[in-house]
Structure formats: structure tokens, C-alpha cells
Amino acid sequence: MNILMFYLFASIIVVFSILTVTSRRVLRAAVYLLFVLISTAGLYFLLNYMFLAAVQLALYAGGIVVLIIFSILLTSHINEKFEPVSMKKGLATAFMALTGAGLSIFTIAQHSFPQVVAESEGTSVKTIGRALLNYGENGYVLPFEVISILLLAAMFGAIVIAKKKQEQQ
Amino acid sequence: MGFGFTLAILVIPLAMFLLLGLAGHKMKPATAGILGTLGLGISFVLSLLTAYLYFFASHAEAGFKPIIPLVFEWMRFTPTLQIDLGILLDPISIMMLVVVTTISFMVHIYSNGYMKGDDGFQRFFAFLSLFTFSMLGLVVATNLFQMYIFWELVGLSSYLLIGYYYTKPSAVAASKKAFIVTRFADLGFLVGILIVSYLTGTFDFAELTDPSGPAFTEGKGILFLGMSTMSWALIFIFMGGAGKSAMFPLHIWLPDAMEGPTPVSALIHAATMVVAGVYLVARLFPVFAIAAPDAKEIVSYVGAFTALFAATVACTQFDIKRVLAYSTMSQIGYMMLALGVSGYGGEEGLGFMASNFHLFTHAMFKALLFLGAGSIIHAVHSNDMREMGGLKKYMPITFTTFLIGWLAISGFPGLSGFFSKDEILVAAFNHNKIIFYTAVLVAGMTAFYMSRLFFSVFFGKEQHYHHAPHESPKTMTIPLMVLAFASLFGGFIPFHNLVTSDGMHFETEFHWNIAIPVTLFAFAGIALAYVLYYKPSTKSDKIVATLKGFHKAAYNKFYIDEIYMFVTKKILFGLISAPIAWFDRQIVDGSMNAIGYITAFTSEKIKKLQSGQVQKYGFVFVSGVIALMLVFVYLYSE
Amino acid sequence: MIAGIPVIHFLIISTIMFFVGIYGFLVRKNLITILMSVELILNSVNINFVVFNKYFYPQLIQGQIFTIFVIAIAAAEAAVAIALIINIYRRFNSIDVENIKEMKF
Numbered sequence: 001m002n003i004l005m006f007y008l009f010a011s012i013i014v015v016f017s018i019l020t021v022t023s024r025r026v027l028r029a030a031v032y033l034l035f036v037l038i039s040t041a042g043l044y045f046l047l048n049y050m051f052l053a054a055v056q057l058a059l060y061a062g063g064i065v066v067l068i069i070f071s072i073l074l075t076s077h078i079n080e081k082f083e084p085v086s087m088k089k090g091l092a093t094a095f096m097a098l099t100g101a102g103l104s105i106f107t108i109a110q111h112s113f114p115q116v117v118a119e120s121e122g123t124s125v126k127t128i129g130r131a132l133l134n135y136g137e138n139g140y141v142l143p144f145e146v147i148s149i150l151l152l153a154a155m156f157g158a159i160v161i162a163k164k165k166q167e168q169q
Numbered sequence: 170m171g172f173g174f175t176l177a178i179l180v181i182p183l184a185m186f187l188l189l190g191l192a193g194h195k196m197k198p199a200t201a202g203i204l205g206t207l208g209l210g211i212s213f214v215l216s217l218l219t220a221y222l223y224f225f226a227s228h229a230e231a232g233f234k235p236i237i238p239l240v241f242e243w244m245r246f247t248p249t250l251q252i253d254l255g256i257l258l259d260p261i262s263i264m265m266l267v268v269v270t271t272i273s274f275m276v277h278i279y280s281n282g283y284m285k286g287d288d289g290f291q292r293f294f295a296f297l298s299l300f301t302f303s304m305l306g307l308v309v310a311t312n313l314f315q316m317y318i319f320w321e322l323v324g325l326s327s328y329l330l331i332g333y334y335y336t337k338p339s340a341v342a343a344s345k346k347a348f349i350v351t352r353f354a355d356l357g358f359l360v361g362i363l364i365v366s367y368l369t370g371t372f373d374f375a376e377l378t379d380p381s382g383p384a385f386t387e388g389k390g391i392l393f394l395g396m397s398t399m400s401w402a403l404i405f406i407f408m409g410g411a412g413k414s415a416m417f418p419l420h421i422w423l424p425d426a427m428e429g430p431t432p433v434s435a436l437i438h439a440a441t442m443v444v445a446g447v448y449l450v451a452r453l454f455p456v457f458a459i460a461a462p463d464a465k466e467i468v469s470y471v472g473a474f475t476a477l478f479a480a481t482v483a484c485t486q487f488d489i490k491r492v493l494a495y496s497t498m499s500q501i502g503y504m505m506l507a508l509g510v511s512g513y514g515g516e517e518g519l520g521f522m523a524s525n526f527h528l529f530t531h532a533m534f535k536a537l538l539f540l541g542a543g544s545i546i547h548a549v550h551s552n553d554m555r556e557m558g559g560l561k562k563y564m565p566i567t568f569t570t571f572l573i574g575w576l577a578i579s580g581f582p583g584l585s586g587f588f589s590k591d592e593i594l595v596a597a598f599n600h601n602k603i604i605f606y607t608a609v610l611v612a613g614m615t616a617f618y619m620s621r622l623f624f625s626v627f628f629g630k631e632q633h634y635h636h637a638p639h640e641s642p643k644t645m646t647i648p649l650m651v652l653a654f655a656s657l658f659g660g661f662i663p664f665h666n667l668v669t670s671d672g673m674h675f676e677t678e679f680h681w682n683i684a685i686p687v688t689l690f691a692f693a694g695i696a697l698a699y700v701l702y703y704k705p706s707t708k709s710d711k712i713v714a715t716l717k718g719f720h721k722a723a724y725n726k727f728y729i730d731e732i733y734m735f736v737t738k739k740i741l742f743g744l745i746s747a748p749i750a751w752f753d754r755q756i757v758d759g760s761m762n763a764i765g766y767i768t769a770f771t772s773e774k775i776k777k778l779q780s781g782q783v784q785k786y787g788f789v790f791v792s793g794v795i796a797l798m799l800v801f802v803y804l805y806s807e
Numbered sequence: 808m809i810a811g812i813p814v815i816h817f818l819i820i821s822t823i824m825f826f827v828g829i830y831g832f833l834v835r836k837n838l839i840t841i842l843m844s845v846e847l848i849l850n851s852v853n854i855n856f857v858v859f860n861k862y863f864y865p866q867l868i869q870g871q872i873f874t875i876f877v878i879a880i881a882a883a884e885a886a887v888a889i890a891l892i893i894n895i896y897r898r899f900n901s902i903d904v905e906n907i908k909e910m911k912f
Contacts, residue, residue, distance in 0.1 A: 021831030154883035162890035781908030
């Protein structure tokens with residue numbers, strides 16, 4: 001059962017990500033992205049990382065995609081179709097991407113991975129919470145605090161950048 | 170008895186130079202003159218005091234030993250090789266101290282009158298003091314390197330003084346010529362110093378001339394072209410001396426140096442600087458005599474040839490100062506050949522003693538002749554002999570003193586030149602007959618051309634002068650009288666007791682068998698000149714016509730200058746400098762320009778890469794990463 | 808881990824997603840679609856972290872924590888990017904990336 005789910009999610013990810021980058025209508029691209037993100041969350045669920053999957057759904061699918069859709073509505077003509085990609089540029093980039101992908105997969109396949117360890121108990125939210133605020137060994141309180149400052153800065157930055165200019169008195 | 174006060178002999182002229190050089194233009198000219206002269210006067214008195222104390226007050230039966238009142242280490246090359254600065258007092262250095270300060274003092278007094286009214290009066294006195302300081306430092310040097318340092322300083326002072334009239338192009342050219350030729354010779358000097366110090370491990374004169382020291386043991390075995398390394402080193406050192414003393418073929422600067430004011434010619438180019446080369450050989454004489462006799466032979470031949478060459482040219486010149494310059498060259502040739510034919514120790518060292526004796530007497534009478542010539546030029550406003558004549562009745566004091574100088578240089582019996590020249594001839598006779606006969610011939614020619622000069626100027630046909638020539642002021646005639654006194658009686662100083670090759674005195678007797686024939690030969694020269702020049706006549710022109718070609722060559726100084734110019738211009742400049750200049754301009758500069766041009770050209774072509782579009786940059790970036798991945802992971806893996 | 812699925816499969820998926828994102832980033836003209844491609848890339852990396860954590864070090868939690876941080880940063884970055892896009896739209900009145908090439912020769 002799990003195996004089936006995995007392959008389903010995997011195929012959704014692959015197909016829809018390709019559609020996202022090749023679609024000619026911008027809103028459809030956003031929706032395809034949404035599907036990709038949800039499938040990723042599904043993969044996390046399969047791997048028994050509940051909290052992470054929830055975060056993925058809440059932030060990515062619920063936050064970022066909504067943001068993107070709002071900005072699409074603000075800035076583009078929704079019905080307008082993009083012009084097709086120029087042959088030269090598309091071909092070159094596709095070729096390069098395929099080469100890169102092939103090379104990477106080939107290299108990964110060559111590598112002999114160590115023995116897979118059998119699953120132990122899954123991680124609970126409590127463990128993650130403790131880890132985030134732990135200031136001893138193996139604690140992540142420093143990145144936590146830094147991230148909070150980063151988010152603050154991003155907030156200020158976004159407001160300042162997007163502000164309308166003051167009218168001259 | 171402490172000789173520490175000898176430092177003052179050097180320091181006072183240096184102080185005067187600094188004072189007059191820095192503050193001279195603020196003083197009245199007369200003050201500058203008095204200050205300079207006073208400084209030299211004190212040095213003069215101190216030198217005489219030193220000489221008295223060294224030679225007479227502390228007379229040692231065992232001979233005169235060098236005294237070093239002052240020495241300190243200046244620079245250390247290796248744990249065993251260092252350069253000192255110090256003062257060395259021994260017979261020849263004290264003799265030179267006396268000579269230099271006396272002549273300098275006389276020239277200072279004379280210049281107060283001669284240079285009066287000139288714009289650069291204070292500058293002149295500053296340079297004179299600088300020169301005196303440099304020369305004094307040279308003669309009291311304790312080691313080769315200190316001598317070299319002061320050698321260069323002397324060359325600099327000479328350059329400054331020859332080019333004193335710096336607005337005259339000929340003076341500027343002459344000063345450059347003097348400096349360049351002597352500098353070229355000093356290259357040889359430096360090479361010689363380096364070889365000697367390498368072989369012996371020391372610069373110090375005391376160690377070099379010590380008969381049991383390293384100079385005599387080292388460098389003997391190695392042979393190059395048939396002479397030992399030590400001989401070659403000494404030949405190089407002699408090259409430096411030959412340049413400074415205007416020996417053939419490095420003599421070309423001395424006649425042109427007459428562009429400087431006459432007191433400068435008297436001081437530098439007659440009595441002191443030009444004998445620096447002789448002094449150098451005398452300083453290193455034990456090494457020349459014992460360790461490198463081949464070099465000593467070369468010294469004697471060079472000296473003899475120069476003497477003959479210069480005398481020949483002097484017979485044809487019309488410029489008084491040039492005649493005297495060639496005469497100086499000839500007499501220095503005498504000094505060199507005397508050193509060259511000398512042995513070491515006792516009676517063998519007669520040549521050494523004779524050379525120094527002649528140096529002393531020559532300084533006196535040559536300076537006298539030059540200063541007298543200056544007096545004449547001052548009166549007549551011309552250097553050319555053909556524009557003078559019959560000056561006897563206008564300038565009595567100059568006439569009398571010039572007469573004494575003329576007789577001294579011609580070797581008139583009883584005057585100083587007679588004694589010193591005679592000793593040289595005896596030394597030559599005992600050693601090398603060819604050199605002896607050359608020296609005798611030169612003695613006759615000296616008498617001839619000096620008499621020619623004397624008779625043409627003071628007797629002969631009276632020229633038309635635009636204003637009547639008058640006798641020179643006292644400041645100019647007093648030095649003449651003092652120097653005339655020295656020329657008259659200087660010959661009686663017993664040099665064989667004082668200045669000898671090994672410091673011990675020896676007895677000599679007067680060699681009548683050589684003195685009499687030579688003196689008669691000199692009289693013949695005087696007589697010939699009398700016949701030709703005493704009364705105005707055309708006899709001299711007839712002789713010139715007979716010897717036409719040879720006379721022309723001698724008049725043009727045997728075209729040596731032209732040869733040098735040819736070599737320099739056509740060969741050095743044309744064949745060596747010009748291609749190198751072409752290379753520098755076209756290839757070196759050209760490649761730099763080419764690099765700039767290529768850079769600009771290439772950047773023009775590739776600036777399209779900067780399209781401003783991020784996606785293009787991203788494309789290149791990612792492709793690069795993939796390519797690198799390909800290369801490093803697969804093509805270079807184990 | 809999911810029994811029966813070797814690690815390779817996950818890695819292949821994430822690699823494909825990564826290079827698709829790169830393709831989209833370099834080809835697309837609309838600024839917002841470029842932003843979407845960047846999100847694709849970030850996601851692929853997240854999958855990689857999680858998979859390695861789960862399959863080889865299940866007792867540790869580094870992978871998850873890092874993924875959380877990446878998500879947080881992606882959110883911040885998307886916010887700032889949107890703000891910039893809005894500003895660009897105000898200036899050029901279009902969000903075509905080819906208009907923004909002032910820093911050319």
C-alpha cells in the first residue's frame with residue numbers, strides 16, 4: 001500500500017513540476033505548483049514525519065502559494081498567454097538540464113549507500129520542540145533565534161520595498 | 170707626542186666649505202674670501218707643525234715609521250673585511266699635506282685678487298675649500314677604500330671647479346669630459362681594489378705594504394696572460410691613477426680642463442689633483458716593487474711615453490695655459506717613470522725618493538708658472554701667445570717670478586728643478602737605458618718649449634694692446650713671490666733623509682757624469698728658443714714649414730681626441746646604443762602598447778557577454794558547474 | 808522508511824525536480840514563474856534532507872530541523888521577492904524579466 005502511494009505521489013511530483021515550468025498560463029502554473037507541494041507533503045506523511053508534513057502544508061501550500069496567487073492577480077493579465085519559448089534558448093537549457101540530471105543520477109547510482117537502518121520510533125513534536133530550544137549539546141536555539149531575526153528583517157524589508165512613495169507636499 | 174690635532178687640518182677646510190656653501194651668498198664677497206683664506210692658513214700652519222714634529226722633533230735613528238693618530242671602523246663587509254676611516258701619517262703623506270696646504274693657501278690668497286668682481290666669488294671659495302678637504306682626506310687615507318672615497322670627492326670638486334663658468338658651453342663640456350674620463354679610469358681602480366682585497370683580505374695600507382703580509386704571498390701563482398693576479402690587480406689600480414694623472418691614453422681631459430679659472434688650474438691641475446695617481450703608486454710602492462714588478466715596468470713605460478708625447482705637443486701650442494697643461498702632463502710622466510724604475514730599500518729606492526722630490530718641487534714651480542700665467546692673462550685679457558710680447562717692462566714682478574719658475578723647470582743648475590730632475594735621471598740611468606735617453610730628450614724639449622713661451626711673452630715683438638697692461642695687485646703678486654722663493658731654495662731640502670721607499674734614510678752623492686751633459690742639453694734647448702723667439706722673426710715659421718706634416722699632427726694633439734670621438738660616436742653610439750635604443754622603443758614599449766591594445770580590442774568584442782540579463786548569467790553559471798562536475802568527477806578520478 | 812523503496816528512488820525524484828526547477832528558472836520570462844521555479848528547487852532539497860535523515864539516521868533529527876529552517880527561509884524570501892516584483896511592476900509596468908537589464912555594457 002505504501003509503495004503504491006509512493007509511486008502515485010512521485011509521478012504527481014514529476015509530471016506537475018514539468019507542467020509548472022512549461023505552462024503558458026500563469027495561474028495554471030501556480031495551481032500546478034500547489035499540487036507539487038501537496039504531494040511533497042504526502043511524501044513526508046509516508047515517511048512518518050507528521051510535524052514536518054504539517055508545516056509544509058501550512059507554510060508552503062497555504063502561505064506561499066497564496067502569496068504568489070495574490071501577486072499574480074496584482075501584476076499580470078490573467079488571461080494572457082505567454083509566448084512560447086524561443087527554440088534556441090529552450091533547447092539549450094533543456095539539453096543542459098538533462099545532462100545535469102543524467103550526470104547526477106548516474107553519480108548517485110554509482111554510490112554504494114550504507115545499510116538502511118530499520119525504523120525506530122518516529123519523532124514527536126515534543127522532541128522537535130525540545131531540540132529547537134535546547135541550548136546545550138545538539139541544541140538549535142541559535143539558528144532558531146537567527147531565523148526569527150531573519151523573519152523580522154524580511155518583514156520590514158518587504159514593507160519598505162513595496163511601500164508607495166510619499167506624495168510631494 | 171700626540172698627533173690628534175692633525176684632524177683639524179682636514180676639518181677646517183670642510184667647515185669652511187659648509188659655511189661658505191650654505192651662507193656664502195649672504196656674506197659680502199670680501200668676507201667669504203677672507204674666511205676661506207684664513208681657514209686654509211690655519212691648515213697650512215698646522216701642516217708645517219706636523220711636518221716639523223714628525224721629521225725633526227722626533228727623529229728616530231731606525232727610520233720613519235707610519236703613525237696613525239686616528240682611525241675608526243666605518244663599515245664592515247665580513248667578519249674579516251672592513252672599511253676604516255682614519256688618518257695615516259708617514260713621510261709621503263706629510264709631504265703631501267705640506268704641498269697641498271701650501272699651494273692651496275697661495276691659491277686662496279691669489280684668488281682674492283684674480284676672481285675679484287666675479288659673481289660666484291663665494292661659490293668659488295666654497296669649492297676651493299671642498300677640494301682642499303677632499304685632497305687632504307685622500308693623502309692621509311689609511312686604506313684603499315677611504316682613498317677611493319676621497320678620490321671620487323676630488324673628482325667631483327674638479328668637475329665643479331672646471332665648470333665654474335657654467336654659462337660657457339666649452340667649460341661645461343670640459344668639466345663633463347674630465348669627470349667622465351676620470352670616472353672611467355676609476356672603474357679600473359675599483360676593479361683593482363676588489364681584486365686586491367679579495368686576494369689579501371684587507372684594504373688597509375699598513376697590512377698591504379707589510380713585506381711579510383698577505384699582499385706578497387697571495388696571488389702570485391695564478392697566471393693570466395703571463396702575469397700574476399696581483400700584477401693585474403695593480404695594473405687596474407694604476408689605470409685609476411693614470412686617469413687622474415692624465416697619462417696617455419687617458420690624458421684627453423687635462424688640456425680641456427684649462428677652461429676653468431687659472432687659480433683652479435694652478436691648484437688642481439698642476440700641483441695637487443693630478444699627482445694623486447703618482448701618490449697612489451707611491452702608497453702601494455712596496456707591493457709594486459716586490460710582488461708585481463711587471464706592473465712597475467708598465468708604470469715606467471707609460472710615464473716615459475706620456476712625457477715624450479706631451480712634450481712634443483707642447484712645442485706647438487699657442488695657448489699659454491695649454492702649453493703649461495702639457496708641460497704638467499710631461500712632468501707627471503717624469504714622476505711616474507721615476508717610480509717605475511725604482512727599487513725598494515736603500516740606494517735602490519732612489520727613484521722613489523726622486524719621484525717624491527720632483528713632486529714637491531714641481532708643485533712649487535708649476536703653481537708659480539700657472540699663477541704667473543694668470544697674472545699675464547689678467548693683464549692682457551687673452552690666452553694666446555701670439556697676442557702677447559714685450560711684457561717685460563710692464564709687469565716686473567710677474568716677469569721676475571716667472572723667470573725663476575722657467576729656470577726651475579728647465580733644470581737650471583742650483584734651482585729646485587735641477588736637483589729633482591737629476592735624481593730621476595740617475596735612477597733611470599741605473600735601471601733602463603731606453604727610458605733614460607727618453608727622459609733626457611724630454612728634458613731638452615722641456616727647456617725648449619718653456620723658453621719659447623717665456624721669450625714670446627716677455628720679449629719679442631710688442632703687440633698692440635687695447636690698454637696698457639699693468640702689474641697685478643699685491644694679493645696676486647705675493648703668492649708668486651712666496652712660490653718663487655720655494656722654487657729657488659726647495660732643491661736644498663734633504664729628501665733622501667726624509668722621504669724614502671722604506672723609511673730609512675740613505676746617502677747619495679751627486680752624479681756629475683749625468684748632471685753635466687743633461688744640463689748642457691737643456692741649455693741647447695734654451696739657446697734654440699732664444700734664437701727663434703727672442704727677437705721677432707720668421708725663423709720659426711720656416712722650421713714649421715719643413716716639418717709640415719709632423720708639426721700639423723703635433724699641433725692637433727696627434728688626433729687622439731678625434732679618435733676618441735670617432736669610437737664613441739660611430740662605434741659605441743652607432744653600433745651599440747642605437748640598436749639598444751631601437752629595441753627599447755620598438756620592442757619593449759611596443760609590447761606594452763600591444764598588450765594594452767589587445768586588452769581593449771578583446772574587451773570590445775566580449776562586452777556583449779554583459780547583457781544585463783540574469784537568466785543568461787544563470788545559464789552560464791549552471792553549465793559551468795555541470796561541466797566542472799563532469800571533468801572532476803569523471804575525467805580525473807582514480 | 809518506506810519498506811520496499813530503496814533510497815535511490817527518492818533521490819531520483821528530488822534530482823528531477825531540482826533540474827526541472829533550474830530549467831524553469833533559466834527559461835521563463837515572467838518574474839513570478841521564476842519565483843515558482845525557485846520554490847521547486849528548494850523543495851527538492853528538502854526531500855533530500857528528509858530522506859537521508861529517515862533512511863540512515865532515524866534516531867537523529869538534524870534533517871527535519873534543517874528542513875524546517877529551509878521552509879522558513881523560503882517563506883521570508885518569497886515575501887521579499889514579491890515585494891520587489893511589485894516595485895518592478897510599478898516602474899516598468901510589466902514583469903517581463905527582459906526589461907530589467909540596466910547593468911549591461
